[in-house]
Amino acid sequence: MKQKIYNFQPRVNQLENDRKGEIIKTRDYFEFYHTGIEELPFMNEQMYFMTNRYENERAEVITNAFYDDADLSDLVLALNNDVYWWDAPYDFDTQYIIADNKVQYVENLRKRKLNDAERLYYNEKFNDELSVINDKQRLIVVPKFKNLARVNRLIQRYLNNRKCT
Numbered sequence: 001m002k003q004k005i006y007n008f009q010p011r012v013n014q015l016e017n018d019r020k021g022e023i024i025k026t027r028d029y030f031e032f033y034h035t036g037i038e039e040l041p042f043m044n045e046q047m048y049f050m051t052n053r054y055e056n057e058r059a060e061v062i063t064n065a066f067y068d069d070a071d072l073s074d075l076v077l078a079l080n081n082d083v084y085w086w087d088a089p090y091d092f093d094t095q096y097i098i099a100d101n102k103v104q105y106v107e108n109l110r111k112r113k114l115n116d117a118e119r120l121y122y123n124e125k126f127n128d129e130l131s132v133i134n135d136k137q138r139l140i141v142v143p144k145f146k147n148l149a150r151v152n153r154l155i156q157r158y159l160n161n162r163k164c165t
Contacts, residue, residue: 036162038081038141040154047147048079053140055091059084066142075148078155079141089134099126 041048053062059073059082077087090098103122107114114122143151 037078037155037158040151040158041079041141041143047151048141048143050139050141052138053089056088056094058088059140062140062142067145067148072148075152075155076140076142079143079151082137087137089137090130095127095130095134098130099123102126 051062059076059080060070063072063076064070077083080087100123103114103119103126106122
């Protein structure tokens with residue numbers, strides 16, 4: 001799969017359920033610092049639904065399953081205030097590796113080896129932090145298929161209101 005994270009050109013998507021198959025342009029929202037967009041689903045809740053996702057299930061997989069188009073993943077990422085690199089919940093092995101790397105970082109800061117009690121304390125602390133992050137990322141907001149064009153316009157309007165001139 002070709003990586004298109006830094007490709008900021010508008011993407012054209014054909015929606016099947018519009019009257020004449022309206023063509024909408026979605027863009028790569030990764031170029032924006034998009035804090036605030038995640039408030040949009042709570043203003044008009046009937047246009048969205050929430051779903052749980054599995055470990056290591058990225059936004060491209062979700063949009064491909066719901067819309068048959070992985071390019072709409074930018075829309076889902078923006079609505080959930082997520083980024084491409086960390087948008088999936090971790091599985092147990094990945095969480096263990098991350099926590100262990102953080103413990104090693106603490107050892108490097110202290111310039112000494114931690115004893116077993118200290119290592120266990122930091123490992124539990126970092127695992128608890130990662131579990132909280134996982135729980136937040138497991139529940140994801142997705143627009144309903146019939147409302148894709150409207151949600152895209154809402155995001156564009158929100159971003160245009162934030163522009164400074």
